[in-house]
Amino acid sequence: MTTDVFPELSLSEAEREIDSHIFARTPEADHQAKLLRVAQALSLLGDPQRELDIIHVTGTNGKTSTSRMLESLLRAHGLRTGLFTSPHLTTLRERIMIDGAPLAQDALVRLWQQVSPAIHAVDQASIQRGGPRMSFFEVLTVLGFAAYADARVDVLVLEVGIGGLRDATNVADGRVAVLTPMALDHDKYFTGGLPGVAHEKSGIIKPGATVVSALQRDEAAQVIVAAAAQRQASIFWEGAHMAVSDRRVVPGGQVMTLRTASRNYVDVFVPLHGEFQAQNALIALSACEVFLGAGVPRALHLPAVARGFAGATSPGRLEVVSAEPTVIVDAAHNPHGIAALADTLRETFDFDRLVGVVAVLADKDAEGILAGLAGVMDEVVITQTRSHRAAEAERLAEKARMVFGVDRVRVAPSVPDAIQMATTLASEAPGEAGVLVAGSITLVAEARRHLQETHLPRTVDAQAVMDGAPVEDTGVAAAQPQPTEDAGNSGAVSA
Secondary structure: OOHHHOOOOOHHHHHHHHHHHHHOOOOOOOHHHHHHHHHHHHHHOOOHHHHOOEEEEEOOOOHHHHHHHHHHHHHHOOOOEEEEOOOOOOOHHHHEEEOOEEOOHHHHHHHHHHHHHHHHHHHHHHHHOOOOOOOHHHHHHHHHHHHHHHHOOOEEEEEOOOOOOOOHHHHOOOOEEEEOOOOOOOOOOOOOHHHHHHHHHHHHOOOOOEEEEOOOOHHHHHHHHHHHHHOOOEEEEEOOOEEEEEEEEEOOEEEEEEEOOOOEEEEEEEOOOOHHHHHHHHHHHHHHHHHHOOOOOOOOOHHHHHHHHHOOOOOOOOEEEEOOOEEEEEOOOOHHHHHHHHHHHHHHOOOOEEEEEEOOEOOOOHHHHHHHHHOOOOEEEEOOOOOOOEOOHHHHHHHHHHHHOHHHEEEOOOHHHHHHHHHHHHHHOOOOEEEEEEOOHHHHHHHHHHHHHOOOOOOOOHHHHHHOOOOOOOOHHHHOOOOEEOOOOOOOOOO
């Protein structure tokens, strides 16, 4: 696209124009060919990905939260950062973050003008071979690499879209590979059970790289070990080299002791809830140590660690988005993630009654998701999102009735209708009642947009809601304990 295509448009109008060009593209289908298409487009642009120092992140659950914490830690240590995650909740530009902020509108327009000729050329070549145009995610990946090279970032935290080996992001070489917990998901994409998942995800491990891995089940760990050995990559494991030694819930998050390969970090405050976020924080901290130490864990500057974690956010992950009644959104969308969500809800909140809003995508384990939610939701409103992959509400409701029972299930045709129904039910319930929106990332995105547009009262402090505090931004991060050094691990190196 060139400047004369929309010379009269404002930046926001130009962004919408670009969105329409990208969102009109179909999802990935031929996963082998997409790497070729992405590589061809990047070659036409001078291979900007080769200019980047990359930490590549994959896993089944926790990869976005881990990526966001890792980026915040790196930025707190003085680096200029890029962060590539998916999906977005409000604007496409959220997927391409630079120094903690979404790609600027004017930068998006300028970069699209540079990138679109290469996209068009690859589209035409693929069509001539009888193939498809570049997919939505392929285009975003090319645009992201161009943006980070243009911004001259010191480090790019690169989250895969799906899998790893065949993912569009795998045209780049990360010198650190981060593996969050792996579980069965995307049944149509992965074959071979959990070992097949591990084979696909360990595909991001490049020759000579350093791997930082969360605790994995044995059948996944064996695959990871073999892949790393084949590529002469070293591995730092949760359990063997690092651990969450202690954690306690506090207003606004949790305080923990994190043991890494280089030291103990005591009284680390993280403004996120749940045992799984403590694990994510551990993996992020260890990956930061390995990156800054050029493959050897480097003890980090304690004030920088405190700043990095205090500034970490995870939108759509156990996020309190409104009050009266309290509405929580969470992007858990598979049984493993739902189990972690259920545990965190029990630990963090004390509702007398919880009403659910649930929608899932058709290719997900709906029965497993519903079974995990049935233990924490008193009743549920089943709906569907606008995604072309959404499971039909009535069919999902049939499955929900088998799990919850007929009397605990209601149906709404759209997300706004479901939110309205659930908040009304919660408002009418005796005692302390809340609403939980979960089951699909697209559901969370639509729910957040709807609640923002309706200007419902909001809160940023989930623990304050539990404690009955006033609804406001409490600024809890500034008052939390600062990480201290364990007496047995002195001599930290300032980053």
